[in-house]
Amino acid sequence: MGKGRLEAFSDGVLAIIITIMVLELKVPHGSDWGALAPLLPSFWSYVLSFIYVGIYWNNHHHLLHAAGQVSGGVLWANLHLLFWLSLLPFATGWMGENHFAPLPTALYGAVLLMAAVAWYLLQFAIMCTDGKASPLRRALGRDWKGKLSPLLYLLGIALSFWQHWLAQAIYALVALLWLIPDRRLEHVAPRPEH
Amino acid sequence: MGKGRLEAFSDGVLAIIITIMVLELKVPHGSDWGALAPLLPSFWSYVLSFIYVGIYWNNHHHLLHAAGQVSGGVLWANLHLLFWLSLLPFATGWMGENHFAPLPTALYGAVLLMAAVAWYLLQFAIMCTDGKASPLRRALGRDWKGKLSPLLYLLGIALSFWQHWLAQAIYALVALLWLIPDRRLEHVAPRPEH
Amino acid sequence: MGKGRLEAFSDGVLAIIITIMVLELKVPHGSDWGALAPLLPSFWSYVLSFIYVGIYWNNHHHLLHAAGQVSGGVLWANLHLLFWLSLLPFATGWMGENHFAPLPTALYGAVLLMAAVAWYLLQFAIMCTDGKASPLRRALGRDWKGKLSPLLYLLGIALSFWQHWLAQAIYALVALLWLIPDRRLEHVAPRPEH
Amino acid sequence: MGKGRLEAFSDGVLAIIITIMVLELKVPHGSDWGALAPLLPSFWSYVLSFIYVGIYWNNHHHLLHAAGQVSGGVLWANLHLLFWLSLLPFATGWMGENHFAPLPTALYGAVLLMAAVAWYLLQFAIMCTDGKASPLRRALGRDWKGKLSPLLYLLGIALSFWQHWLAQAIYALVALLWLIPDRRLEHVAPRPEH
Numbered sequence: 001m002g003k004g005r006l007e008a009f010s011d012g013v014l015a016i017i018i019t020i021m022v023l024e025l026k027v028p029h030g031s032d033w034g035a036l037a038p039l040l041p042s043f044w045s046y047v048l049s050f051i052y053v054g055i056y057w058n059n060h061h062h063l064l065h066a067a068g069q070v071s072g073g074v075l076w077a078n079l080h081l082l083f084w085l086s087l088l089p090f091a092t093g094w095m096g097e098n099h100f101a102p103l104p105t106a107l108y109g110a111v112l113l114m115a116a117v118a119w120y121l122l123q124f125a126i127m128c129t130d131g132k133a134s135p136l137r138r139a140l141g142r143d144w145k146g147k148l149s150p151l152l153y154l155l156g157i158a159l160s161f162w163q164h165w166l167a168q169a170i171y172a173l174v175a176l177l178w179l180i181p182d183r184r185l186e187h188v189a190p191r192p193e194h
Numbered sequence: 195m196g197k198g199r200l201e202a203f204s205d206g207v208l209a210i211i212i213t214i215m216v217l218e219l220k221v222p223h224g225s226d227w228g229a230l231a232p233l234l235p236s237f238w239s240y241v242l243s244f245i246y247v248g249i250y251w252n253n254h255h256h257l258l259h260a261a262g263q264v265s266g267g268v269l270w271a272n273l274h275l276l277f278w279l280s281l282l283p284f285a286t287g288w289m290g291e292n293h294f295a296p297l298p299t300a301l302y303g304a305v306l307l308m309a310a311v312a313w314y315l316l317q318f319a320i321m322c323t324d325g326k327a328s329p330l331r332r333a334l335g336r337d338w339k340g341k342l343s344p345l346l347y348l349l350g351i352a353l354s355f356w357q358h359w360l361a362q363a364i365y366a367l368v369a370l371l372w373l374i375p376d377r378r379l380e381h382v383a384p385r386p387e388h
Numbered sequence: 389m390g391k392g393r394l395e396a397f398s399d400g401v402l403a404i405i406i407t408i409m410v411l412e413l414k415v416p417h418g419s420d421w422g423a424l425a426p427l428l429p430s431f432w433s434y435v436l437s438f439i440y441v442g443i444y445w446n447n448h449h450h451l452l453h454a455a456g457q458v459s460g461g462v463l464w465a466n467l468h469l470l471f472w473l474s475l476l477p478f479a480t481g482w483m484g485e486n487h488f489a490p491l492p493t494a495l496y497g498a499v500l501l502m503a504a505v506a507w508y509l510l511q512f513a514i515m516c517t518d519g520k521a522s523p524l525r526r527a528l529g530r531d532w533k534g535k536l537s538p539l540l541y542l543l544g545i546a547l548s549f550w551q552h553w554l555a556q557a558i559y560a561l562v563a564l565l566w567l568i569p570d571r572r573l574e575h576v577a578p579r580p581e582h
Numbered sequence: 583m584g585k586g587r588l589e590a591f592s593d594g595v596l597a598i599i600i601t602i603m604v605l606e607l608k609v610p611h612g613s614d615w616g617a618l619a620p621l622l623p624s625f626w627s628y629v630l631s632f633i634y635v636g637i638y639w640n641n642h643h644h645l646l647h648a649a650g651q652v653s654g655g656v657l658w659a660n661l662h663l664l665f666w667l668s669l670l671p672f673a674t675g676w677m678g679e680n681h682f683a684p685l686p687t688a689l690y691g692a693v694l695l696m697a698a699v700a701w702y703l704l705q706f707a708i709m710c711t712d713g714k715a716s717p718l719r720r721a722l723g724r725d726w727k728g729k730l731s732p733l734l735y736l737l738g739i740a741l742s743f744w745q746h747w748l749a750q751a752i753y754a755l756v757a758l759l760w761l762i763p764d765r766r767l768e769h770v771a772p773r774p775e776h
Contacts, residue, residue, distance in 0.1 A: 005205065005255060011587065012209035015594035019602065020213065022668050024221065027606065027675040031683035048669070054661045058654075061587060072252075075374075079248045086216050088245070093221040101225035179658075199399065199449060206403035214407065218415065266446075270567075273442045280410050287415040295419035311478070393593065393643060400597035408601065412609065459642075464761075467636045474604050474632070481609040489613035 006070055006078060010060060013082045017089060018053040021046055024093030042096030045108075048171060049092040054113065055178045056085060056119075063123065066139055068130040077125040081118035087111045105167050106160035112171065113153040120146060149174050200264055204211045204254060207276050211283060212247040215219060215240055218287030218383050236290030239302075242365060243286040246306065249372045250279060250313075260333055262324040271319035275312035300354035306365065308346040314340060354385065361375050394458055394466060395499040398448060401470050404440040405477060409434055413479030430484030433496075436559060437480040442498065443566045444473060444507075451511065454527055465513040469506035475499045493555050494548035500543040500559065508534060537562050586661060588652055591653045592642060592709040595664045599671060600635040603628055606675030623679030631768075634694065637760045638667060638701075645705065648721055650712040659707035663700035685750050688742035694753065695735040702728060710744060731756050 025042050028035035042166035060081075067074065091111040095104040122147070127134045189191070219236050222229035254275075261268065285305040289298040318339070321328045335342070350364035413430050416423035448469075455462065479499040483492040511534070515522045528534070544558035607624050610617035642663075649656065673693040677686040705728070709716045722728070738752035 005201070007587070008202070008590070009205050009209055009251065010230075010367055011591050012206055012594055013213055014211055015591055016213040016598055018664075019595055019598040019668055020217065022672055023217070023602065023605070025672045026629070027672060027679055029679075031676075031680035031686050033685065036689075047665075050661075050665055054658070057591065058657060064599075075252060079244075082212075083244055087219075088211055090219045090221060094225075097221055098225035102227050103227065103230070104200075106261070108228075199395070201447065203398070206400055207407055210404055212409040214411065219412070242425075243544050270442070271447060273438075277438055281413075284410055284413045284415060288419070291415055291417075293417035297421065297424070298419050301424075317452055321506075335554055390768075393589070396590070397593050397597055397639065400594055401601055404598055404601040408605065411605070463640060464636070467632075470600075471632055474601055475607075478607045478609060482613070485609055485611075486613035491615065491618070492613050495618075532714055 003064055003067065003070055005073065008080060010064075010082060011057070013086065014057045014060070017085055017092055018050060018057075018156050021049055021089040021092055022114070024089055024096065037192045038099075040097075042093070043097045044094045044168075045096035048168075048175065049080075051175050053085065053088065055175065056081075059119075059178070063126070063133070063136070066136040067126040071125070071129040074129055074170055077118070077122040079138055079147070081115060081116055081122050084111055084115040084118050088115075095167070100164045100168060102161045102164055105164045105190045109153050109157040109160060109167060109171065112174070114155065116146075116150045116153060120150075127132070149177070197258055197261065197264055200269065201255070201258055201279070204258075204272060204276060205251070207280065208251045208254070210249055211279055211379055212244060212251075215243055215247075215283045215286055218290065226321075232293075233290075235293045238297070238318060238362075239286045239290035242362075242369065243282050243337045245369050245373070247279065247282065249369065250275075250309070253372070257320070257330070260330040265323040268304055268316070268323055271312070271316040275309060275316050278305055278309040278312050282309075294362060296355045296358055296360045299358045300351045301364065303347050303351040303354060306368070307344055307351065310340075310344045310347060314344075340351070343371070344359040389457065391452055391458055394463065395449070395452055398414060398452075398466060398470060399445070402445045402448070405437055405473055406438060406445075409437055409441075409477040409480055412477055412484065418507045426487075427484075429487045430481070432556075433480045433484035436556075436563065437476050439563050439567070441473065441476065443563065444469075444503070447507075447566070451514070451524070454524040456522070459513070461513045461519055462510070465506070465510040469503060469510050472503040472506050473497055476503075488552045488556060489510065490549045490552055492544045493552045497541050497545040497548060497559065500562070501538055501545065504534075504538045504541060508538075512562055537565070548566040584743070585649065585652055585763060588657065589643070589646055592646075592660060592664060593639070594721055596639045596642070599667055600632060600639075602637075603611075603631055603671040603674055606671055606678065621682075624675070625753045626750075627678035629675045630750075631670050631755065633757050633761070635667065635670065637757065638663075638697070641701075645708070645718070649708040650716070654713040655707045655708070656704070656711055659700070659704040663704050666673055666693055666697040671695075682746045682750060684743045686745055687746045688739045691735050691739040691749060691753065692744060694756075695732055697738065698728075698732045698735060703731075714716050727759055731759070739775065743773040 025039060025046055028039060047084040088111060092105070095108045097100075098104045123136065123140065123143075127137045130136065152170050152174050156167040156174075159170065160167040195373065219233060219240055222233060231327045240247040283306060285298070285302040289295075289302045317330065317334065317337075319333045324330065346364055346368050350368075354361040413427060413434055416427060476499060479492070479496040483489075483496045486492045511524065511528065511531075515525050518524065540558050540562050544555040544562075547558065548555040605630055607621060612620060633707065670693060673686070673690040676688045677683075680686045705718065705722065706724075709719050734752050734756050738749040738756075741752065742749040
């Protein structure tokens with residue numbers, strides 16, 4: 001399995017996820033401001049999810065760039081990541097339609113948390129496949145962003161049941177953290193494909 | 195018709211199938227656990243179908259890798275396979291919404307069965323096109339997984355009408371069987387494209 | 389504009405069209421045969437449209453293969469073709485849900501007719517761009533299939549209002565005609581890209 | 583990040599946007615002309631949006647062709663453009679279903695306006711990344727189309743609340759302006775990728 005086809009399939013799935021989320025922005029029946037206003041929470045949810053998928057797409061490219069071989073483990077770790085990201089349209093729609101009610105907001109955070117865990121596993125699978133000489137291992141270093149994000153998601157999930165706006169703020173904060181490109185991975189020379 | 199474009203089109207269709215299945219996870223109207231609980235069967239159906247499409251995507255790559263030429267027969271055998279897989283979102287949604295009622299569970303198995311038959315035909319079309327020297331022919335060997343799966347699907351369809359949970363167990367078992375990568379095909383040296 | 393990107397975009401649109409058509413197969417609410425039976429017309433419509441998109445995808449590849457340059461005219465002729473094909477899911481869904489009522493059956497034929505006209509225009513645009521030496525011009529020859537199909541679609545549209553099953557038979561007949569690969573185009577040596 | 587993957591992802595998103603818009607053409611319940619007639623505004627909206635996405639796809643190719651490096655800024659400027667275009671299916675559906683009511687018509691213009699602004703920012707990001715020698719800078723020249731379009735969109739938004747047909751005419755006029763391929767960018771020799 002070449003990296004090229006793994007990238008192409010992942011790009012395809014991410015492109016579809018980012019686009020079908022807009023289908024959860026249900027066209028309202030009225031045609032005045034009163035019909036549009038209830039969609040504002042859905043719109044905010046859509047913007048946030050769009051940014052998250054964009055971040056994953058961007059970092060996914062850098063991650064695969066630093067990977068050497070694609071083993072069966074890497075492949076399934078990648079599908080596992082895509083699985084959790086594929087739940088984003090559902091979680092986005094539920095959170096938006098219910099105007100950030102506690103449980104939907106917590107579920108949204110849980111999907112982000114599971115995607116972060118899946119990302120961690122994907123990194124781990126790539127490093128295991130490439131062995132001790134893995135350029136990814138050296139590049140990641142202490143990986144503070146990767147370790148901090150799940151903790152922040154957990155905090156967001158907990159806050160959902162108390163002050164849901166704080167949860168939103170935390171989800172937005174993590175997105176901002178990751179918007180800054182991951183320079184560690186950008187500077188890794190890719191290993192040739194086998 | 196080059197293998198590259200056949201792969202790209204198949205990847206595109208599989209990426210869309212795996213992603214639009216999530217649209218059958220209808221966003222519930224309430225925002226509490228009571229609204230989420232009825233979705234659990236749909237969620238399980240989604241997980242199972244996601245794994246199946248992932249398996250087909252993975253093995254499809256290995257199969258085409260071992261193929262030589264792409265004839266018109268191979269092309270239509272491939273579209274035939276994509277046809278049955280494209281029915282998975284429908285079968286998944288129906289089975290999930292009806293909480294594994296007998297007929298939807300049987301139909302789900304029937305779609306899996308037809309996809310397995312289509313897979314068998316695609317293998318056959320590739321071997322016919324490549325003739326006696328087909329590397330696929332040697333690699334497949336006795337193909338016990340390919341022969342066992344349809345029998346298990348038939349068993350699952352029959353059990354749907356008696357104990358539908360047994361049918362689910364069998365569908366999951368076949369998925370597990372195939373999760374193990376098909377090492378026969380992995381080790382085949384691809385023939386150059388013509 | 390290279391042929392490669394035109395092909396990739398067209399493949400993407402065709403892959404999405406062929407897959408979202410299944411969303412018009414609405415998951416029924418009941419879980420017995422009585423719930424499934426009304427879907428049979430929709431299923432037949434889906435099968436027919438799936439075959440049509442498959443045919444267009446296949447022949448589109450051969451057509452572009454025989455094309456030399458991609459001009460702005462070719463590009464918009466191609467988008468024009470994709471436009472009519474993108475209406476197939478709508479026409480398929482309307483015909484299926486209304487159990488082949490006259491007007492939906494005629495509209496389905498009209499969409500097929502417009503796609504055939506768009507196909508003809510795309511051939512024309514390619515030949516104009518490539519000039520007198522166009523390999524497509526020589527390969528097409530008298531193009532009896534291209535000329536017969538619109539007439540048959542027109543016949544099908546007319547018969548929709550009298551005996552709609554005859555219209556279905558004609559639509560299926562044209563599909564069969566085209567299932568046979570177009571050997572004229574297969575044997576054309578492609579001209580190098582400019 | 584190579585230009586190739588940026589193009590492939592953008593093509594994927596644009597192909598999905600152009601295709602899922604047809605899902606907003608809801609299949610009517612009746613089967614006569616009376617059921618079809620209310621869809622005419624939706625159909626016109628669909629045609630207009632299809633042409634706009636086609637234009638963006640075409641010009642996006644030329645724009646990236648003239649770009650040198652792909653920086654993080656270019657990448658996010660590109661995702662920003664895709665974000666606004668991804669709202670087109672929603673805006674198209676709302677405008678069509680409400681038969682060109684003032685607010686939906688204005689919102690449609692606002693989405694077009696924001697996409698034009700995003701396009702301008704993308705051009706700017708590419709020129710900043712490539713520095714003074716940017717071939718895009720020289721090619722764009724005075725960029726009268728890029729400067730005129732936002733003004734026309736603003737005019738269209740204002741006219742939506744007075745005579746909505748005038749707004750439609752202006753949106754169609756801008757599309758016609760851009761249908762003419764942008765010869766400035768076509769003739770730029772691309773710089774090699776870094």
